[in-house]
Amino acid sequence: MIRFGRALDLAGIRDPAARREYRAAVRTLLRADPVHCLAVRLLVPAALQPHLLVCYWFARATDAVADSGPATGRRERFDHWSATVRRALAEEAAGTAAGAVPGPGASPQLAAFARTAVERGLPTEWINRFLSGMRQDAEGTSGGGRAALAGEAEFERYVDRVSLPYLLLLVGVHPGCREPGHARAYWLLAAACQRIDFLADLAEDARTDRAEPTDPADPADPADPADPADRVRLPGAELAVQIARARTALYAARPVLDLTPLELRPMMNAFLLMHSLHLEAIERAGERVRRRRVGHPLLPTARLLLAGHGQVRHG
Template sequence: MGRWERALDAAGVHDPGLRADYGRQRQQVAAYKREVAVATGLLLPAALVPHVIAAAAFMHRTDTLLDSGPAADRRAASARWERKVSESLAAGRSDNPEIRPLLHSVEAHPGLRDRVVDYLAAATADLEFAGFATEDDYQRYVDGYSLPAFMVVATLLGPDGDQTAYRAACRTFIDAGQRLDFVNDLAEDLADGRLTLPAQTLAEHGVTRTDLEQARTGPAVLALLTDQLDRVDRTLTAGRAVIGLVPAAHRPMVRCLVRVDELTSAAARSAGAALLRRPASPGKFAALRLLGREYLRARRSPS
């Protein structure tokens, strides 16, 4: 019996059809973020693995509907999906293979239900995105969309019971992660017609949207990118507090999440103005070394 089959058994997933549903979602998660699927399988207790996969698949499915196609189509598709999930949660059952694993995971981890509802309610923040005028607008986006999205999976990694302090630490961590994504994905977002850096911040550095769209690499643009990555690194340092707030068995996974962002930030800083043409990513060797180190920690009764 393989690792995945043992994880399904440990998570109480015995029905053949439901096991197949979870398996498809595992493939979906691996297709869009293979490193997440691999790390989940290697670093977390077996009984938690299928539930994290289901939560990640739900988050990805929802996010894809928010991002794909013309605005009117996205609104309609998102509304249909929200209605299906909400009705399924209320009934406690569904014939939709994309929802059945989520329902089973909600039954096993009841706190997940509220996080799913929160994320569905937050969808309009992304549907209505039209850029940020100020840093405060960006921070409201983190509160209104990024944090609810992150907590769908993060709630499963957190402590049992009251998660108030943990949620606050997650908020700091996802602030850093969201800003890092916006800086690192700048070229791709601009190509899609989205400017994700606040207009106020550009003005403070004397940079225009055209400068970024045309990949002008003058001192002002470099200073802007450096400033944003400095903010990322300061917030990431504070966000490391999240590691100490999760159960010991979950710390290898959470350390890995934090460290991947640190490595990505370092890669983005090294790339400099090249970020205006393509995203940066950590070297494969560094990523594998990180995963190997945390896997060994997980096997040695992590702390």
């Protein structure tokens, strides 16, 4: 694996303060999601690694603000986060943030993301669309699991609002991924990933639902809120249906490889295979998926990433 310092060099990030900001973002991401962080480090050309990693950090950080912490005041916390993001982007675009201390409320990681967003030309519309979609999660009015259970129409709206913008922020650092004609292929990939994430997170979603206050007078409330699986409202037959839908969706997303720029194709291929392995692990877990989160199978995933590493040219 190429040293991250060398990746920063090849990305043209030489200012010491900026390098510290990118390193801070990668350290945070490595703790939160070592599997996908390692995938980028192994499968993406070095010059793109810092940019893609800080975009991934931003997407996860925004998701965490929307979904974490006490429900009371969550929307206000998310609005503060959105305002901080937009201020950091505006400062970077105006040239006032380069080599300077980040503005009020901006972390070193956010300063790195703002730099990448401006330097790589990430469409502001995509960032605003993602923030707007995640705000609905912060309000408690949406969510991947709820959307999937509510029906296909609601699920597709969720993919439009959240899943697709999330994906576009990651691949959008490469201009070849911004072609308007590619939108459908990325939508299919985002939908497939969302279906698998929903299944992997069933137990976590159940615990979240259990923690939410219920109205004793509401007949829709479950008779036994002590059982998290009841709160998910996903019978065994429906679990099988959702797994089958996820598998079909993942197969339908494979043409995205033909549209992916060569520099990102090893990562995209591994991304599809990683989700396939994840879905297989979910299917093997069966009913246990209701009680604990099913993560990526580590050994097969590590083999997959190492196999793809040999295809990458760092230049």
